[in-house]
Amino acid sequence: MNDELPDFEAELRALRPKAPRGHVTAAIARELDAHAASKAKRGRIIAWASGLASAAAVMLGVFFVAQRDELGPIRYELVSAEQAPANLDLLAPVELADGSYARPVRLRWNNTTHWADVKKGTHLIDYRPAEQLALIPLETY
């Protein structure tokens, strides 16, 4: 019997299982294409948020330059740069446009940067709250 097993296995492999019916592929396409569109939308939101952060950084830089021009030779030195631990808020699950579910989570933290000019006794503290929203896909059964 054992001698016949390899041949038998080859014959089994020669069988052709029936392909899924056309509506299965169409249904999968609907779900996966919607999923891909949803991911692309989330990517755009993140890019938009990054753009806002960049704009804020530019404004801060302009502010520093203006300060230097008005006050003369102020020499700030970095004292500390801290990022507080983030608070995580788990929000109620939501249904996405493609019919899948996800749980929104919100991260909030503070960035605090402290500069000082010891000679002039001036301090500049940049306190910047930050927030980030994200979606964690949920599997449903």
Next chain:
Amino acid sequence: MFDAHSDQDWKAWFADNGARLRLIARQWTRSDADADDVLQEAFVRFWKHQRHLPGNPNALIVTSIRRSAMDLHRRTDRRTVREKAVAADADTAMWFEPEADPRLQSLAQSLPLLPEEQREVVVLKIWGDLTFDEIGEQMKISPNTAASRWRYAMEALKKFINARTHE
């Protein structure tokens, strides 16, 4: 052929693998319609969330199909009337394309008649492309038990085919 980790198009991957995956779903379901439903649910879950996970993608998709099939069984177990209707379907439905070679055709007709525990091993080994170790993990049995069931299945198929040949 089975590499689902890369960023390839799902349609190409499904075109290459859909038939064998459907057979895996079919042997755990009671009708062709149920197999299609299970395959759809399992494949979407696999492609969205699991294909980038480390490990053998075959084992991942097989696990996903098995889970969907078990979920479907739990849902349909309550519908006893429908169970009786689909049981008849299970007896008559063809799992494979028709074969011109009588021996292959006998083999195709005999596979669904195997005891479930043997049939699972054969389907997972041939069309799931899993090793006995991986089959053992799927079915919560030892690799040796999986190999034994494979041997029993081969013996049984041989008897089925001989019986059909002498009919």
